[in-house]
Amino acid sequence: MELDLSYNSLTSLPDFLGQMPKLKRITAHHNRLTTLPTWFSKLDFEAELNLSNNQLAEIPEWLQSLEQVKKVSVSHNQLTSVPSWFVKFETLDLSSNPLKPEAFPVITTLLENNKTLKSLK
Numbered sequence: 001m002e003l004d005l006s007y008n009s010l011t012s013l014p015d016f017l018g019q020m021p022k023l024k025r026i027t028a029h030h031n032r033l034t035t036l037p038t039w040f041s042k043l044d045f046e047a048e049l050n051l052s053n054n055q056l057a058e059i060p061e062w063l064q065s066l067e068q069v070k071k072v073s074v075s076h077n078q079l080t081s082v083p084s085w086f087v088k089f090e091t092l093d094l095s096s097n098p099l100k101p102e103a104f105p106v107i108t109t110l111l112e113n114n115k116t117l118k119s120l121k
Helices: 015-018 036-041 059-065 085-090 103-113
Strands: 001-004 025-027 048-051 071-073 089-094
Touching: 015 036, 025 048, 036 059, 059 085, 085 103
Parallel strands: 001 025, 048 071, 071 089
Antiparallel strands: none
16 A cells, blocks of 8 residues: 655655554655654665755664665755665665765765765766
């Protein structure tokens, strides 16, 4: 099952979604999300996660446990840093975030040492 919650000005995702085991994809771009609920980590997501155009200031550590996700878009958020474990994704869109200079060594490492990364914006 797929759920598209885009363009709704949501500030959070409702907890009852975490109790829907058949939910395989949530698209939640163009909202006002500042955090992601922990139940997100318990779902068996498919290959893509689009959280672009929100107000996320950080990416929670548990996101790395989403084994099936290969493509992540977190463009147009408020991210100032990049977690080093982002190397697990094949496609990563970080564009239009206010990244601090400290993030660039991590991005360089992603580019130099990542054998699975196919696209980085």
